[in-house]
C-alpha cells in the first residue's frame with residue numbers, strides 16, 4: 276500500500292518545514308472562489324463498538340491566489356485536532372489530482388479505503404493528523420518525507436494553505452476529494468460520496 280498513516284513522532288522527525296515565506300492564513304480574510312456543498316447527514320453508520328458522533332462535512336471551499344491554494348473544510352458540528360485525541364478529533368486524507376489526469380498518480384483515499392470510484396490520479400495528499408503545532412503533513416508523488424503545511428482550526432472548520440509552486444500547480448484547474456475520519460474511525464464521511472470536485476473551469 277502506498278498510502279502512509281503517519282504517527283505524530285514520525286511526522287515530527289521526518290518532516291521539512293514550510294519555507295515559502297507566505298503570510299499566515301489570516302482567518303476569515305481569505306476569498307474562497309470555489310465552494311462545494313456536501314450533504315448533511317450522509318455519514319457512514321458507526322460500527323457497533325464505537326459510540327462517538329460521526330464527523331459530517333457540510334462544505335469544502337477552495338481559494339486561489341497568485342501563489343497559494345487555500346482549502347477549508349466546514350463541518351456540521353465542532354471538531355478537534357487529531358493531536359488532541361478527543362472524541363471529535365478529525366482524521367483522514369485530502370487528495371489532489373493536480374494535473375487533472377486520472378491516469379497519473381495514486382488512487383484517491385475514497386477509492387482505496389471507501390471503495391468508490393473517485394476518477395482521480397493523486398499527485399499530492401494531506402494527512403489530517405496534525406503535529407499539535409499548527410501543521411499537517413503533505414506528501415507529493417514518490418517523495419517519502421512529509422512536508423509540513425500550516426493549518427488553522429476554527430470551531431467547526433479547518434483551513435490549510437500551501438504554495439502552488441510546491442505542487443507544480445499552474446493553471447488553477449485540479450480535482451479534489453477527501454476521506455474524513457474520526458477517533459477510532461477511519462471513515463465517517465466521503466467528500467464527495469463518489470467522484471471528485473473540480474476546481475477551475477474545465
Ligand SMILES: [Ca+2]
Nearest residue numbers: 313314331332
Ligand atoms: Ca457530509
Ligand SMILES: [Ca+2]
Nearest residue numbers: 376379380396
Ligand atoms: Ca493525476
